[in-house]
Each structure stands twice: as structure tokens, then as C-alpha cells.
Amino acid sequence: MKIVIDAFGGDNAPKEIVEGAVIALEKHADLEIILCGDKDKISALLAGRGAGRVKIEHAPDVITNDDTPTEAIRKKENSSLVRSFDILKNNDDVVAFVSAGSTGAILTGAIMKIGRIKGISRPALAPILPTKLPGRDVLLIDSGANVDCKPINLVHFALMGSAYYSILYGDENPRVALLSNGTEEHKGNELTREAYPLLKASSVNFIGNTEAREYMSGTIDVMVAEGFNGNVLLKGVEGAVGAVLSLMKRSIKAHFWSKIGALFMRKTFKELKGRMDVLGKHGGSPFLGCKKLVMKNHGSSSRYNIAASVDQAILLHEQKLIEKIEKALEVTNAAD
Amino acid sequence: MKIVIDAFGGDNAPKEIVEGAVIALEKHADLEIILCGDKDKISALLAGRGAGRVKIEHAPDVITNDDTPTEAIRKKENSSLVRSFDILKNNDDVVAFVSAGSTGAILTGAIMKIGRIKGISRPALAPILPTKLPGRDVLLIDSGANVDCKPINLVHFALMGSAYYSILYGDENPRVALLSNGTEEHKGNELTREAYPLLKASSVNFIGNTEAREYMSGTIDVMVAEGFNGNVLLKGVEGAVGAVLSLMKRSIKAHFWSKIGALFMRKTFKELKGRMDVLGKHGGSPFLGCKKLVMKNHGSSSRYNIAASVDQAILLHEQKLIEKIEKALEVTNAAD
Numbered sequence: 001m002k003i004v005i006d007a008f009g010g011d012n013a014p015k016e017i018v019e020g021a022v023i024a025l026e027k028h029a030d031l032e033i034i035l036c037g038d039k040d041k042i043s044a045l046l047a048g049r050g051a052g053r054v055k056i057e058h059a060p061d062v063i064t065n066d067d068t069p070t071e072a073i074r075k076k077e078n079s080s081l082v083r084s085f086d087i088l089k090n091n092d093d094v095v096a097f098v099s100a101g102s103t104g105a106i107l108t109g110a111i112m113k114i115g116r117i118k119g120i121s122r123p124a125l126a127p128i129l130p131t132k133l134p135g136r137d138v139l140l141i142d143s144g145a146n147v148d149c150k151p152i153n154l155v156h157f158a159l160m161g162s163a164y165y166s167i168l169y170g171d172e173n174p175r176v177a178l179l180s181n182g183t184e185e186h187k188g189n190e191l192t193r194e195a196y197p198l199l200k201a202s203s204v205n206f207i208g209n210t211e212a213r214e215y216m217s218g219t220i221d222v223m224v225a226e227g228f229n230g231n232v233l234l235k236g237v238e239g240a241v242g243a244v245l246s247l248m249k250r251s252i253k254a255h256f257w258s259k260i261g262a263l264f265m266r267k268t269f270k271e272l273k274g275r276m277d278v279l280g281k282h283g284g285s286p287f288l289g290c291k292k293l294v295m296k297n298h299g300s301s302s303r304y305n306i307a308a309s310v311d312q313a314i315l316l317h318e319q320k321l322i323e324k325i326e327k328a329l330e331v332t333n334a335a336d
Numbered sequence: 337m338k339i340v341i342d343a344f345g346g347d348n349a350p351k352e353i354v355e356g357a358v359i360a361l362e363k364h365a366d367l368e369i370i371l372c373g374d375k376d377k378i379s380a381l382l383a384g385r386g387a388g389r390v391k392i393e394h395a396p397d398v399i400t401n402d403d404t405p406t407e408a409i410r411k412k413e414n415s416s417l418v419r420s421f422d423i424l425k426n427n428d429d430v431v432a433f434v435s436a437g438s439t440g441a442i443l444t445g446a447i448m449k450i451g452r453i454k455g456i457s458r459p460a461l462a463p464i465l466p467t468k469l470p471g472r473d474v475l476l477i478d479s480g481a482n483v484d485c486k487p488i489n490l491v492h493f494a495l496m497g498s499a500y501y502s503i504l505y506g507d508e509n510p511r512v513a514l515l516s517n518g519t520e521e522h523k524g525n526e527l528t529r530e531a532y533p534l535l536k537a538s539s540v541n542f543i544g545n546t547e548a549r550e551y552m553s554g555t556i557d558v559m560v561a562e563g564f565n566g567n568v569l570l571k572g573v574e575g576a577v578g579a580v581l582s583l584m585k586r587s588i589k590a591h592f593w594s595k596i597g598a599l600f601m602r603k604t605f606k607e608l609k610g611r612m613d614v615l616g617k618h619g620g621s622p623f624l625g626c627k628k629l630v631m632k633n634h635g636s637s638s639r640y641n642i643a644a645s646v647d648q649a650i651l652l653h654e655q656k657l658i659e660k661i662e663k664a665l666e667v668t669n670a671a672d
Contacts, residue, residue, distance in 0.1 A: 130579075130583070131579065132578070132579040132582040132583055132586075134586070144517050147517065147524070147525040147526075148525045148526050179568060181480050181483065181563070181564055181567040181568070181571075188483070188564070189483040189484045189564045190483075190484050211567075211571050212567065212568040212569070212570075212571035212572035212574075212575060213571040213572070213574050213575040213578075214575065215572055215575050215576070216575050216576060216578075216579035217575065217579070225568075227517070228516075228517055228524070228525045228565065229564065229565060229568050231517040231547075231548065232515060232517070232548040232561075232565050232568050232569050232572070233548075233568050233569075233572045234548075235517075235547050235548035235549040236548035236549070236551055236568070236569045236572040236573050236576070237572050237573070237575075237576040238548075238549050239548060239549040239550065239551050239552050239553065239573075240551070240552060240572070240573040240576040240577055241576055241577075241580055242468070242549075242552075243466075243467065243468040243552035243553070244577055244580055244581075244608070245580075246468040247466070247468055247608055247611055248604060248608055250468075250470070251603070251604040251607045251608060252601070252604055255603050255604060257600045257601070257602075257603060258600065258601045258603055258604040260597075260600050261596075261597040261598065261599065261600025261601035261604070262597065262601065263597065264593045264594065264596050264597025264600065265588070265593070265594045265597035265598065265601065266593075267587070267591050267593060267594055268584060268587040268588055268591060268594040268597070271583075271587045272580070272583055272584055272587060275583055
């Protein structure tokens, strides 16, 4: 199996990306990796490791967050990102692409170079967060790639999120909820009220409207949201968690006995940190709705995040994520 | 000054409501209170306290969360809520109304019985949350009363929220931000992109688009949001804070040393709890955009929350909140 990696995407590129590739190669004996980027620099970092199973594709240019995505994809042909997409597109045996580069450029490149699954007009990113129940995580789709969605887009999010979750957690019937401002069917805005019956009629296990409060309650597996709302939810949660921990830190610093207590509680703080880092565990998120697997990693990804993203790409390929989405789409369309 | 209170609204009615009224009377020497509800029950609870400064308006009926708001306001003429609205409406010297009853019925009653400030089509609720900075709170408007807003509604939210915040915190120039999915002017959805230039041209101190992540950062005083989005933000934050504390509790229980540490950290946990309870401090939220002051208290309000809500009503009356909103509206309309 072959996977292409953008060695020059992300804050810690190229070192951490190359190291991540090496870890992945050690773990998966039948894996081959193509690293895109400056040949000399990648060679120096590899220092002979992965010989025979790594190919370097020379691409001296780099796309940064300052580039306009559409323009960069069109004009920076020799960038590590565009070259990666070309390799993914032109080689049937290359099954996935991993990058920690600019989100905008990756999404634009995925649509322009790889294309969408037939019937899906809006591909989406689906990050995963912990819930308050042990061992239960929750997926959010869409988290911000798509604003001003139509009802049918939400149905597609449900199908794609459900297929992705079922592979990741081995759960064939994940509970899918629609983000709204109340639980009753008549609650919500125009968009959610129109999407509700469509979701009910679709092939997913739709459990109805849910308030944002339930997001991390462990009673939902796939939270479907219009992209703007999903973005508000995801970032609002991030900010709130940060604010609580920051208030706590400040208070601990201010009180002698709290400082002592905090020393005893190290294990709990560590556990909490580990539980919050679900994204780190999975490495990256696939851009759902693309014809091939495009894994978007966080810009600050470490070698372990890159390796985890490769692990996930292999799993999603072996479990046929894209075929699963196509199948779900057929079933739903046939029911119309 | 006279204030009318719905003695039979909320989970802890009538006891806590009546006790709250007594506390308020003790604090404000020139205050008179009209308590609406079952006369005998209120009399028994008062047991002679507040004599000469409390009037009881007999209203034997009660509106609950199970009632349909519009129908209840129309038909339950003898309910404590409807009678309260009638008193507020028909008496110029009654300056405010406080209730911990059904949100839907209060909002509906406020619009049907009291009416909106001229020019405001969508009154709004504006709850307050703590930020991670000491002494800085943040107001969110709208938090869910209004879905599918138009750009002009967001401008009105900004004006009303700004006027309210400036009175509550003695800050004449609060920083107003627009909730979006990115900070740049071109970011957002159709609604926020249209609202942006209107906010820029308005009389408020508009600091631009803000991501949900910044909500509790202390860099924003008034967060303007379309109601559906505001609801997602507020409830998402509530849920996230609850989830973090729940994960922490579970971990503390599971580890011996963490349990010991938690004992030492009591002061910090108490401080955190106090900081999170900004709403309790203020008692209730005014329904902004109404012709008179209608204070909505949380259903679970205690006597102290009711008394705090009366405090707030007196402050907002003395500082002329409604005139301030009318004035801001004139200035903005004149600039058009």
C-alpha cells in the first residue's frame, strides 16, 4: 500500500513529518511512503532510514497560510502540496494523502485536484472530541468548512459522519443527532426544520434534535451541524475548556493549600489532558466526501500525530470508507 | 418606586420568591412591591413582614412550562403572570416586573402585553458569563430567543447589549464583537457579512468579527450573535464546562492521591464555582427591547437570585436603560 505525505506542511515540517513517516514505516511492513518536498533536506533527515520503501518526490516550493488557496493550488505546481495531490490523483495504488499544511489549501486542492464523490456537493471535516463518559467520543460534522448549507448537505454530513464513525469505533449503528436550539421536532431554524424529516427518512440512526449542551454528554456519536454552527460549537467548547483550566490555574497559584493539593492531583490533571487530546490520538481528520482519502492534520502536529494519521488512513482504506459513503448515498437516493 | 413580582413563577415558588421580595424590601427603603398570586398563600408566607410596602394582587391561576405561551397569555387572565403584566402595563409608577416563570410565556407576554421599543422588531435575552480574566464578564446577545435573524436585528442586538453592559459595568464604551467563523471581514456567512458594515457604521464600539474561541477570553464585552448561533455558543459552553468538571470528578474519585489533593484544593473549587455563577450574581436578565423592564430569572432561582434581580431592575431603571436604547436607536437611524 502506498501513501503520499506532504513533508513541508505544518509548523514542525519537515523534521517531524519525516520522523512520523519513519515511525509509520516501522509499524506497517507492507507500507510504502512517498515524501514530497525538497529532496536534499528530506534525504538528510531520513539518513538512510526506510530505504527501499520511501520515495522522495522533489518539490522545492512551499504553500503557506499566507497564500490564497485557489491561486496557490493553480500556480504553485512545484509545491509539496500540489505535487502530493498530483501523485494521489495519477496513481491508483497511492491510496491516501497526509498533510499538516494550510487547511484552506488542502481543502481547495482536494476539491480541485481529486474531486468529490458523485452526489456530494459539500465535503466536510469531522473532528472528534471526548465526552464525559469513559471510552465514548463524539464526532462533529461539519466543523466549519461549509457555511450557508442546504438541508441536503446536512443529510450528506450525517451519512458521511456515520460511515466514518462506524469504522473508527467499530459501531455499525452510531447515534446521529442534529444540532438545534431545542429537542422538539418543530424547534430550530428554517434549515434544521427542513433537514429534520430528510434525516428521519435517511438510512442513518437519527435520534432527533439535540441542544449544544448535550454535545459532550456521551449520548450522541455523530453531531450533524451546518458548518457555521459547527464552528461555533467546536471553538466555543475549546475556548470554554481553556477558560476553566485557566481560572483554575490562577486560583491554584493564589492559594498556598491549593498549590499543595495540585501536587497531589498530578495524575488527575494528566488524565484530563490525555482525555481531551482525542484529535492527537487519531492524528488527523479525513476530508469526507473526496474521491480519495485526504487526511488533514493539525498544523502543530508532532511525529506521533503524523504516524497516527497514517494509521488512520490505512484503517479507512482497508475498511473502505469511500465505498461505504457511496453505498449510503445510493440507499438514501433510492429511497427518495 | 414600585416593582411587580410573579410570586408563582419558577421551581421554588412561592416561598423563595416571597423571601426574595422581603430581602429586597429590607435593602431598598423606598421600594414597594406588588406580589401576584394566591392571596392566602402569599399572606401566610409574609406573616406580616413588609407591612405597608407590600401589596398582594390575588391571581389564583398559574402558567407552567407545559402551557403553550401564546394561548396561556391570551386565556389565563387570572394567572400570576398575566396579572403581573397587566399591572406593569397599566401603572406608570410600576417600573419593572420580575419573574422566574416559563421563559416562553414571559417573552410572549412581554411582547403581547407590554410591546416593543419602536424600531426594535426582535427583543432579546442577554445572559452574562465569566471570562478567564478576573473582574471581566461577557454578555451574549441574542442567546436563543430569535432564530433566522436579519442583519438589522444584529445591529439592534449590538445597541441594546452595549447600553445594558455599560450600565451594569459602568463602562461607557464596551467592546462589541460579531460572532463569526473567522476574524477577517470577508469571513462568516451571508448574514454576518451583511451585518458587518452595518455594525461598523453604527454608534457602538465595534471591534470586528470574533471566533467562538474568544468568547471567554476577556477581550470582548458584548458578543453579538444570531439567536440560533448564540444558543449553540451558550449551551455548548455550559456543556463543555460541565463535561470537564465531570471528567475531573471521576478521575479524583479513581485515584487515592487525587482525593487527598482535592481536599486541599477546596478553596479553588469554591472560587471556580463562584466565578462561574455570574448569572446568580445578577439574578436575572432583562428582556431587552421591551417598552418596560421585564426581568427573566432562571427557573431554579433562590431568594437571593430574586433579590438580586430586583437590585438590577432598580439600577436599570435609575440609569434609564430603555431611554438609552431609544437614544442609541435614534443615533443609528439618523446616520443611515
